[in-house]
Amino acid sequence: NAGVTQTPKFQVLKTGQSMTLQCAQDMNHEYMSWYRQDPGMGLRLIHYSVGAGITDQGEVPNGYNVSRSTTEDFPLRLLSAAPSQTSVYFCASIASGGAGTGELFFGEGSRLTVL
Amino acid sequence: AQSVTQLGSHVSVSEGALVLLRCNYSSSVPPYLFWYVQYPNQGLQLLLKYTTGATLVKGINGFEAEFKKSETSFHLTKPSAHMSDAAEYFCAVRGGSSYKLIFGSGTRLLVRP
Numbered sequence: 001n002a003g004v005t006q007t008p009k010f011q012v013l014k015t016g017q018s019m020t021l022q023c024a025q026d027m028n029h030e031y032m033s034w035y036r037q038d039p040g041m042g043l044r045l046i047h048y049s050v051g052a053g054i055t056d057q058g059e060v061p062n063g064y065n066v067s068r069s070t071t072e073d074f075p076l077r078l079l080s081a082a083p084s085q086t087s088v089y090f091c092a093s094i095a096s097g098g099a100g101t102g103e104l105f106f107g108e109g110s111r112l113t114v115l
Numbered sequence: 116a117q118s119v120t121q122l123g124s125h126v127s128v129s130e131g132a133l134v135l136l137r138c139n140y141s142s143s144v145p146p147y148l149f150w151y152v153q154y155p156n157q158g159l160q161l162l163l164k165y166t167t168g169a170t171l172v173k174g175i176n177g178f179e180a181e182f183k184k185s186e187t188s189f190h191l192t193k194p195s196a197h198m199s200d201a202a203e204y205f206c207a208v209r210g211g212s213s214y215k216l217i218f219g220s221g222t223r224l225l226v227r228p
Contacts, residue, residue: 109158
């Protein structure tokens, strides 16, 4: 039972570099989302998707790009990394029909440091 | 729009003492409320949730929370703290038919021996 899988778990970047955080789920969940976690600020929603081909912005989308070509995968791209993007990133998904009452399932997180 | 306020970024209790973590929410529609726990270097795990019906909700590991609409609160309690309860706890709210879950800033629970 893999659930939500994130890679890499750790990454160090230099300012201006680009990278992609990968997220895959094997539960056939329609809804997937990316959060960033910073001390004292809880989790803030970056982008989300309600199905293949459909994405939308969350609370803090600037500097990030997403796409959803399959139900399983929802990668998060940093086009030009900045120190302010140093954070722990979590991918989470929810089953179709789970709007409202459904539980979010989380990956284990990806810790990104931008120098 | 929805928002969550968690009072106290750190709460310290003695082992065996009552745990009380406070959460107040704001929602323009009837809310669905959640408590998640995060152990060090791990993702978040659902403790309990309120959807409809009984306002006192029981979760895993002996935790429970009560939805009080008049106070817009959803405080988390546990009668007797255990060392293994040391973690960070997040309250979250979702409104209506939305998928989006909005989190509070978290409360770190410390349990003293």
